[in-house]
Amino acid sequence: MTVKLDFEECLRDSPWFRAAVEEAEADVAELETHLEKVLKLCSAMLEAGRHLEGTSRAFAAGLRDLAGIPRGDPLVREALEKLCSSLEQMIDSHEELQDSTQVALRRHLHTLLKEEARRLREARRERARAAEALAGALQHHAEVPRRRPLEAREAAAALGGARGVARARGLDYVLQINVVQDKNKTEILQFVLALLEAQAAFFSQGHRGATSTQQYRGQLGAQLDRLVLEGARQQRDMEQRHALLLQQDLSQETVGGATGEAGPGAPPMEGYLYKRASNAFRTWSRRWFSIQSNQLVYLKRARDPPTVVVEDLRLCTVKPCPDLERRFCFEVLSPSKSCVLQADSAGQQRAWLSAVQSSIASAFSQGPPRDPPGQPPESSRSVSGCRGGPPESPVLETVLGLEGNGSCCDCREPAPAWASVNLGITLCIECSGIHRSLGVHFSKVRSLTLDSWEPELVKLMCELGNSTLNRIYEARVEEMGVKRPPPGCSRAQREDWIRAKYVEKKFVTGLPGGPPRPRPSRPGPAPRGSPTPRSHQPPEPSEAEGPPSLHPGALLYWAAQRRRLPTMADALAHGADPGWVNSAEDNRTPLLQAVAANSLLACEFLLQNGASVNQSDSRGRGPLHHATMLGHTGLACLFLKRGADVNAVDADGKDPLTIAIDLANADIVTLLRLAKMRELEVAQGQTGDDTYLDIFRDISLMASDHPEKLTRPHHKFTTL
Template identity: 45%
Template sequence: MDSLLDFEECVKDSPDFRLKLELFEADVSVLETQLDKVMKLCSKMVEAGQAYSAANQLFLSGLAELSMYQKKDAVITNCLNQFNQGLQEMVSFHTMLFDQTQRAISQQLTNLCTQFLPQLVETRREFVRIGEDLETAAVKNAQVSRHKAGDAERASHLLLATRKCYQHFALDYCLQLNTFKTQQKIDILNSVFSFVHAQFTFFHQGFDLLRDLEPTMKTTAAQLSQLSTECAAKRKDLENSHLLVQQRDASGEPTVSPCPGSDDIIQGYLFKRSRRKTKTWKRCWFSIRDNQLIYRKSHKEQNVVLFEDLRLCAVKSLENVDRRFCFELLSVQKCCALQADSDQLKQAWLSALQGSIDLAYRERADTQLTQPKELPPLLGGGDSSPGPPAKRQAALGVALRGPGNHRCCDCGEEEPRWASINLGVTMCIECSGIHRSLGVHLSKVRSLTLDSWEAEQLKLLCVLGNDVINQIYEAKCSEEGGVKPRPDSPRAEKESWIKEKYVEKRFVQNSSSDGGGKDSAALRLYRAALAGDLVAMAAALAHGAEVNGSIGEEEGRTALIGAAVGGSLSACEFLLLNGANVNHRDLRGRGALHAAATAGHTGQVCLLLKRGANQYAADERGQDPLAIAVETANADIVTLLRMARMNEEMRDSEGVFGAVGDDETFQDIFRDFSDMASHDPERLSRRQFGRGGDEEEEEEGGGRMTNSRHGVEKTS
């Protein structure tokens, strides 16, 4: 540590002290210059960052407009919307970083300078002034004659008083210099540490955000590959069509022919002579449809019927005009002169017009040209069969139906788009960033629009929700004088509130009624898990219950084992999301998978296997979960455990040269059981083995299992 000014030396006022004092003052001056430079550079960096964020926001607005332009293409629109939302969050993180940088560097260093430096300047001015007075008093005292006793006494008293005053100011000045020397290290280090911590938080949030976008990026990459293939095929078809048309009509001569898929008999361009005195000719698009001659002056105008019924018209070639290739249509009311581009086109139009007139006269049922055919009756002669089942609603729509989930649980902002899967609450983007900084052991944040959600996780949001969790975590808010932030509150207020609420649990009601403390909370958690009471489980965790705590009265079981015994799939999922050890075993060597297999809960077995439960662990009797399922004759659980074991053995045997990923049959069966456990648990009623059963059979000798429902037959 650097040496400080010695107060004893200060009183002596020796030359060494004066030299050291000058060095101290020079250090303070240099430090003041450096601090001013750092604060100016920080301000420039923040200004540049804010300009970058503003430009980035404009760029994202352009992307949003581009996605609106592509709204007819669902693939491009969904991709752009999801990426735009993620980039919007990154811009928000950038803005937070610049705000924190401003506070960490500029504000803290400014406080250091304004707190010490002005006072140091004023104290030094007084110190220098009284030093000069001391020098003057000493000279006067030395110059007084010994024969003037009164003058000598007055000079001595003045010198003594001036020296005491000087010592007082010198000691005060030294104290301020030493204090500044000590404090500036703490403030500078704290400022830089706060800046680095802000950078750490920013990159951590960005990493989590991009990790959440990874499934979407993989899906988009697959869609891009498919679109690229389709685009190449479409481009090749267009080139072939272009080549065929170019080879067929390479002469440049216009053709007139019926349009495939259209009701027009013939269509093409003709010049039409005006009936006004000017007799001007104008090129229009003509067609014959439903025994009418129709034309359009331009693509911006609607069709106009020139002759409503061609049966009342006569058509003939027009030879008494200067223009070539002209013909005329005459009716009782009017006549019209038309001109084709060539004699071939003229003859084609004459033939088409005359043919249409002749056809109208010959056909007795001419109304068939204008009336649509009747639709065929419905098959079966009764009500139509019900349509396909509706698609499952998006995670956002399901989550917002929970109690209070339409507003952020911490600040009340409407339409939250993020959620904490282990707490069971929804939140806005700013509060989600603060939740991420707490760590995944406290809050696991996911997007309701970008991430994939399992059915049981959505159930937690619906059963718990913001109202229920806030009743637990904000129970003593009024007693403690807590003020809940609003959507427009500063981020610092929201951050302080969230830490007090979830980390310190300041507003949780004390559970002193049973007098058991954490042990009692652990017992309440176990009993709630056994009963499948999610609200009571959340309250027990809030009161400090250890999620992996063993209950001595229940043979050392944990809450997860109790949930597996009780049969609540949501309780198992809630505990696993809050850090429950899936492979913890009780005093009898049985874990959650043993308990679920013993109780015959197929959904719990499926969930625990997906979460990494050890299916080879044996209890005190030497039985693993598969042996227990065979002993209890539960067909579905035996199917799951054997398929999981076979899949694992195949994976181990194939090694690095084998196929990548799990067996597809195994994944299909797991998916079937998971969906059934979440949406139709009644179908998972215990089905036992039968010696002559139709669906499944177990042969003890060979260990052969047949599963006709999935079309799978494997031998272990």
């Protein structure tokens, strides 16, 4: 069946339309291949009279190949089969048949192959050039900074012009494809009819064969007349629609049928958006986004499976991003990730914000989304986890295998599938939604089954856990006579409990070794550089001693140096500032103490709880400087992944790369050079490859599982 391309779909340029164009182009290419084969075989028949029988049979075989096109028209296929049968019976006398065949060949198939194919190729080249110009204009329009309104207007004008030209050339190309697809039927059928008539007229010896085709020839002629008339009407209709669309303003974002359904499922909102990558280099890629089954997904190509960005819209919020350098950006926040997207205009930004908000509201009214194909329902997953069935991921198995983690930390619901990475606890889906509403400064929620987990985060979860955190945050529950919310309780009960536990911190006792003290709902940071009270300066007890009686910030500082994560969590629960500075020791921070102790888990814990990866000491040296000077490759890799500034210089004017070169640490030099190269590529608008990500991932795995393999000899800096 002939593929028909719609003009309105051409204007939308959706992945389904692109796939339809590829299919039509493949059909035309296949048609050209078979037509060229037929032409060559027919020429050989005309030139080699003495080989008439062999060449005639080959020609018939070629026509049968043409009839066997998978998406060919049944009428054409039947006609070609009839012709082949007649040709095989008439191979004795060929002179007049050769002349008639040559005329019919030139008039129909040669014209179709040479002239129509040439027009189609020219239209294809024009469309390709216009599409390339439009892609460049879109890229330039998207990259114009917010602070350059004049350049933005110029880019918008250029984009409008490029869009209009691209759509006009696209419409021309679609028209030409449709015309070729219609003409190939009529021209082939006219060619078949001409040869059948030539056989009947010039081959008296083939009278029996000609008589056998008489009735069919009459039917074919009548059908051909109807097809010619119908094709002429369709061509006029297409030309009229083509002309009407060309009269519209093609530079606008949506014209013609751009608001109609474009593909299977008819999603409520779909279109192209720029997506910012979640890696440290924040590259942008243009993808086709849509909202389907309470999920936000995107496609790169029509035949690719959709990539799920947000798996459950019930747990999402959406907001504009006016502070970003790029314009028309908005952010979709879920418990496990944040996705920054960019529309092409303010109108599209508003439309997407409204569509996502409406879908979130609809998701709440419809209940949980359908499970993806091939996965069991969430209820069955919870049951299998509760009953000791095989878990769905190694992360789930590892984390839930820890004592106390088999049930939700707050409501004790069995088989939790979510976690708070900065607290190190497991949560059920209902409690995870409340944790997410508290904000990331209180709790950072991830899925144990749907998100990717770095090895250091998994080990951090195993180092803490529900039992450890509840000994801190629920220490006074029994004393105060407060009832914990049971499994299956209402959302209001959960929310009151979680806010009292983590925000108001009602059930936390006093610091170790010190009297109880009131705790604010959100601790404020201690002023940097402020004098440290004598009693707040950490003493140097032996490792066997318990934590001393200290100010929360000083206790965090003390515990970070000794890699005591439970004590660090206790200090944070009592209001410790992750960026607390010890003015008596060159303004060093807990993060710098964790670096000195070469504790990957302590560094990750502090970063997850708000410590700045670029906060420096009194000599201007941040965590990356110290990790480089100490030769801690795993920590350097961690800080680079968390956005450390590779160009920061200390009081001696040295950046981390200079220090690594001086120390001849090849591993860290490689990491820093890769980071600088990637930073330069991003600044130049290049996406580059993912080699650096593979290297960072390998080093992260080695630092977590085999840290001894990253040990390198280095010079000792007495000034550290």
